[in-house]
Amino acid sequence: MGAPENTLAGHLDPARLDEWFDQRFEARMAEREAAHVPSLAIIATKGTLDWAYPPFILASTAGALGWDVSVFFTFYGLELLKKDLKLAISPLGNPSMPMKMPFGPQWLKDINWHVPNLVMAGVPGFEKVATGLMQQTVKNKGVASIDDLRSACLEAEAKLYACQMTVDLFGYSQDAFIPEIEGWIGAASFLSIAQKSDVNLFI
């Protein structure tokens, strides 16, 4: 802008300084973005077989993508960290859950059984049967078991945290849980993880 290029005044010319800064800033930001490891933080609060899938599918996949993954298991979600997984489903009060036979000829498999709530609630062992049918369907469709997905998470070094308050609340013993648990933490610790994460999910 009028000032000769190679003089001090030329270098301090505001327009040229702005241009230099913009270029430098762009380059730095691009470097930063390239080096950035994405991170995922999930709060897992449900302890049924169906609800166990979303956190473990997302955590294991993010791990496979090279993301930094943390999952905080709280309330019923703690069931997903037990050594002995005894997860069940309850179709009762869940009108969206298709009730289908995983066995027999195709026409039988295609039927969506509408079971009245009264039957679901009243027949002893109904949930056990429904859980068994769901497990069979999962196997038939080539969907991973929860055990496999949890192992995949651990292999990918996803950090699995347990909520200490829930352990105290329900009177659990830490021995009942898998030894790979990253830590027994509370809300404040999880929030500091969540604050630095790119993706935060409550499941």
Add this chain to the structure above:
Amino acid sequence: MSTTATQTLDARGMNCPLPILRTKKALASLAKGDTLAVTATDPGSLKDMQAFCKQTGNELVSSSANQGEFAFVIRKS
């Protein structure tokens, strides 16, 4: 399936996210520049494999669909 790939992976019959998890595992054992040929039947794998390669920086050399089967060739980078 390409016969020139360094390694092959049969992910047929597996459902999301297993094809991706197995692919990741298979790639880990390969050297830079090696190729992995994957076959899958999960229709979601078509988009997922693209996303996986983009995120992990590996090259998706080819991807094709043929009668419910999907074939991918990935070069490790």
